[in-house]
Amino acid sequence: MRFWPKEPFWQGVAVLVMAFLLIVFGIPYLPPLLGIPSAPIPNSVVVQYMLTALVGVLLWVSDNQTRWQQFKQPFHAVMVEERKKPIRMILLVLLPALIGFIAYGRVKPSLDAPPSFRAIHPAPPSSITFQGRTIEITGLENPLRTRGSLDDHYEEGKSIYYENCLACHGDLLDGLGHYSHGFNPTPLSFQDVGTIAQLAESFVFWRIAKGGVGLPNEGGPWNSAMPAWEEFLTEDEIWAVTIFLYEQAGKTPRTWEEHAEGGEH
Amino acid sequence: MGTRALVMAAYLLLPLPLAAQETDNENPAGKVVYDRWCAGCHGTDGRGEGPGALTMLPRPRDFTRALYQVRTTGSGELPTDDDIMHVINVGMPGTAMPGWEDLLSSQEREDLVTYLKSMSRFFNSSPPPAQLEFSNAPRVSDDRIAEGAEIYEQVECSKCHGRSGRADGPSAPTQKDDSDLPIYPANLTQNWRFNGGGTVEDIYRVLRTGLDGTPMPTFSDLIDAGVITDDQLWNLAHYVRSLSPEESPRIREVITAANVGDGEGGLPTSPTDERWETVDKFYIPLVGQIVVKPRWFNPRVQNLWVQALHDSADVAMLVSWSDPSRSPNEEWAPFAQQIVEAMGPKDEGSTWAPGAPDQLVVQFPLTLPTGMERPYFLQGDARRPAYLWSWRSDHDRAVEMVARGLGTGQEQPASSQQVSAEAAWADGEWRVLFRRSLATPDSTSDLQMPRATVVPVAFQAWDGNNGEAGNQAAVSTWYFLALEEPVPVTVLITPLAAFLLTAVLGLVVVTRAQRREKEIPGRN
Incomplete structure (x- = not known):
């Protein structure tokens, strides 16, 4: 502990610096330990955590009278001591300048892209019209799972995927195909635990069949480039590609029983 | 072609030895990985004819x-294991081939290398290939780049890649x-799309090894023959690198x-x-139109650069993009025909015919969206029409259109045409300048563009000499055009007030502390 400062003020500063480093650089290392992809901490969360740390530091320094006096000492010194005059002057200019700068950032007119919200999983309709026929979505299971050979369906689904889906959703099913950079919003990643892994196959069927143009009005805007695949593929072909998606991404579809237990999502 | 190539050619005539067949069956580990992740494009038999192959040119x-194109070995030689692994x-x-480092374990990737090699008899019959000796990159300088430019002409790079590097050479x-199958020379002004990598070291390596299977030759033999030195080849690599921006565009x-x-x-x-x-340049990547039939998996216009300015009355937008030829062009007609034939089996219904022009569409919503909802990104829909500036190289003018879906654009009558366009094609690049008044008299058929607003904008581009026409185009989704205004002085009032208030407050606190310190010294 040779480098640990003795004065409460500098101890408080050291705690805050360490908290900041831990939050910004330390926490992102945690998810990979559990096999989850990492992501940077959003600024608003950093601010919240830092405020919590600051409150903790203030509680600690004001906990007893001597420490509180020691803690206040550097503030007092900067304000009154003759040899600290340069620091005093610099702070008297810098602090107001910083406040002014922040205020400017707030009031400056800026032309940004409108925010685009995106509900990933809109509530599915109870039935859809598929190539002129009505298909009940509620309670629907993938008929190919109880018909014929699963390997054959996988192979068929694979061909369909590579002929049609690859350019956007990619070889790795991570939504980073060689066309993905051309689209905003970007294509979905099926490796993501938030996509097909938490959906029933009937939902996936509906989304593939109707595409971006077939998304319900409520909860929009969607602005999705996903084609309506009923114009390209048959019912069985869509079911086959669904089997391929789950198998290739190593995910299991939710069943209707789970769906009923889990409620709406 | 070295002796290795001759050995290979001779080997083709020999019957396949048993040993090689056994190796094929000995590596189920690599085969499992290959069949699952690679066969979709490269085919179960490795011939590059998987289900995805027809959407790609060059084929897998x-x-x-x-x-193998990307190697560290001489032209005509086999790649090293490290080359394949790389x-x-x-x-x-710039191709559909992704990196697999994150998805596959190192063991899986090693198995894969072994399995890929087992697909060709050459790997068994030849001694392990020797890596070429590469010198280290000399520091770049203006002199080196200038000499590189001379070498570029001397060794005839410009025959294919063009004088400007935009793949517009006569060959x-x-x-x-x-x-x-028809193949494009690389566009040397876009190093982020070089299939062997875009650093100066990558470029030098490709110059030394060539890209086997493509017309790109090796230049090592010119060094061996004493025509150029290794150092001069580095200068050429530096020159080629200098044709692209220092950083890949964001x-x-x-x-x-x-x-x-x-x-x-x-x-x-x-x-x-x-x-x-x-003027600041904005990079807009385009991709093939693969939503509406007939789809297009081989767009020539890979990206655009957009620049825009306005004054109190008009907006001016300059769109520039690499296009190796000015369509229509008879020299390119057979090439376009071959492209249409190569891509045709994938999506039938091409409407291309010789004489097809280059086209560019700048697309806006017909009316400024009030919420977040915009027209469909492919020229709108029945409910929310799109307003287009449509330019064609054969008419050399732009017209205003209103569209309710891709290809449904209706040209507005001549009396209400408000947009003007001036185009210039030089050295493999189109530059089209559009200009329109911010407000027009046709308030129902033209988008009105109030100042200090953000207007959705999208782009579509066609290269007629690449077999593109109708729905078969390169497209973008929505971007935004911000008509900026200078910051008014009144905006400064709040920050100034905040500054002064804080400063006064600080002074008061300090003076009070100092006065109290004089009265009771040492009091904290």
């Missing part, structure tokens, strides 16, 4: 021929790969159009006006 690699790890930029329309969602004011000069009136050099 045929492993049975053992012709491409598996990082993929090939470009006749190039074919080893599968006899995608920015908002294209800002600054207000140039109504003083002298005004808006540039020509696409080649040198004032455009100082």
